[in-house]
Amino acid sequence: MDKISVGVKSQDGDTIFFKVAPEKKIQELLKCYCAEKNFKYKEYSFLHNGTRIQPTKTFLEVGIEDGDQIDVMGHQDGGGNPRAFTT
Template sequence: MADDTTGETKPQPKQEGAVINLVVKDQSGAEVHFKVKTHTKLEKVINAYCAKKSIVPSTVRFVFDGTRVNPNSSPEDLGMDDGDSIDVFQEQVGGRRP
């Protein structure tokens, strides 16, 4: 029988956040799926979505559970679970008539 008590410490696997699937939905119902780690800033998702759709990030807003998404937040910060969706809306300017 082999005895594994040689005193060597084996390198532990790097502890990384769990991976979840997020869905980004626009107003027309089109969906883009992302796999992200729970500690990744949502800025990466926002930038990737805008690049894919060829839109400027400042012209849209991202909303999760009725609250605007802060790009510096992570899915963990917002309590997101696997399969949650983020809504994307066109930013509206004005709205009042003289």
């Protein structure tokens, strides 16, 4: 099967493109991307069309096609002012 081109875009807007075999596990590309950007893999979530990706699946299983983009989002701890929820 021919390789597909997939863009991986971080929150700062930087996009890196990879040529991958569609039958490969997505996790391989994501770990390569994190190594390239000096990110810790477990500290990020990866989305395709707004849906979180299961990295153990292949590009074919998830429906990622040539020219598609994966968005990278950093995990965030906390999230709010507890006083905002009291009455």
